Amino acid sequence: MSTESVPSPKPQANSEYAQRIDWVIDYLRGNLDRQVGLAELASVACFSEFHFHRMFRAVSGETLKNFTNRLRLKKAARLLRYSEQSLTDIALDCGFSSSATFSRAFRAGYDTSPRQYRKSGEIKKSKICKELFPEDEYGLSMSAEEKRAAFPVRLIDIPERQVAYIRVTNAFEMDRVLTAFKTLIEWAKSQDIFSEGILFGMTVDDPHVTPKHLYRYEVCLASSFPFECMEGMSKLKMPAMRYAVIKVSGDLHKVATAWDYLYRDWLITSAYEPEHAPALEVFLDKESAMDWSHFELELCLPVRKHAEMRS
Structure with a gap:
């Protein structure tokens, strides 16, 4: 896991400002495959470009850069685990300029390479995962056959x-x-x-x-x-x-x-x-x-x- 500190929770934001930042978050989630400019995002939020970064951080608790990077890495981790796309295609799909840039960002964020993550299916050093999902909380003792019978899709x-x-x-x-x-x-x-x-x-x-x-x-x-x-x-x-x-x-x-x-x-x-x-x-x-x-x-x-x- 990266040692980068994470921001503390922010006080409840003004509801109008919070809604505007919600618009930006939804817009970012739908456009992770490309670089979205400051003017475009400020327009989505109906904020001045001069104040947008500060308003985004004040409401979300993160810088726009860190937030966008985290969304891209989450999407990439999901595609690595559940798709057959190549690393290059995943990199471009998630807004990275190249597979090399993507690999560096992924390792910085998760302390493992994309290839290692795809092979293992887990982020081995993720304290978050261990904290939130200790194995004894799952109680997943059912066999594959029992699950298939219990959960028809x-x-x-x-x-x-x-x-x-x-x-x-x-x-x-x-x-x-x-x-x-x-x-x-x-x-x-x-x-x-x-x-x-x-x-x-x-x-x-x-x-x-x-x-x-x-x-x-x-x-x-x-x-x-x-x-x-x-x-x-x-x-x-x-x-x-x-x-x-x-x-x-x-x-x-x-x-x-x-x-x-x-x-x-x-x-x-x-x-x-x-x-x-x-x-x-x-x-x-x-x-x-x-x-x-x-x-x-x-x-x-x-x-x-x-x-x-x-x-």
């Missing part, structure tokens, strides 16, 4: 939809996430869109490589009816996409087991690779979304065929 196509969301930072503090769910549910009921809406969470960051206090989770509700977001919420348009879906009923350990099976067993033997989009956790029993002792979920991994990735 189906492919579904979900159309474009409008989504209201609350972005939670330092999301390993469960109270933060539960508060966001409570706020979103109460708002959706006041808008009369809760009963028909789809309630879900999006894992924006890879918990294996993201500092604990920077880990983000988005609490979301998709609706086919028009709505107005309240203060502290944002709106985005999710594009139509294909998902590999597993239904799971159980506690956090079973949810972790299902995710593990979907990524490590099903995906690597399928004809699919992950899209560069967040995975979803859809709450089937919306009224019980605040009860985290038991879950009724559909785990949705965005995918596309291998040939589409290389074309």
Whole structure:
């Protein structure tokens, strides 16, 4: 792991400024394959170019350079683990000028080379991973055959939809996430869109490589009816996409087991690779979304065929 220090959590930002930086973050996530200029990002946020860097750091807790580099490395780590793309293609896909530049940045960030990471499937010196996911917490004792029987995978196509969301930072503090769910549910009921809406969470960051206090989770509700977001919420348009879906009923350990099976067993033997989009956790029993002792979920991994990735 890099010894570079990570920023401390920032006080709650002004909601308008926070929303503007959310726009920038969403824009960056969709344009990691190219260099996005300062003027372009400042325009997205409706900030002056002269003040944009300071505003971004004040709200996000990171410099724009560090934040963008971290997004690129996270995308690269995902492609290394779950795709067959060459190192050069991954480098260009993630906005690096060459495979050599990419390799240097990856080693500086994760203390291992891209080739070593692809071969081992893990970042061996990641204190983050060890801290957040000690092996005895998983309880993943099921055999591959048992997982396959317990977690049948189906492919579904979900159309474009409008989504209201609350972005939670330092999301390993469960109270933060539960508060966001409570706020979103109460708002959706006041808008009369809760009963028909789809309630879900999006894992924006890879918990294996993201500092604990920077880990983000988005609490979301998709609706086919028009709505107005309240203060502290944002709106985005999710594009139509294909998902590999597993239904799971159980506690956090079973949810972790299902995710593990979907990524490590099903995906690597399928004809699919992950899209560069967040995975979803859809709450089937919306009224019980605040009860985290038991879950009724559909785990949705965005995918596309291998040939589409290389074309």
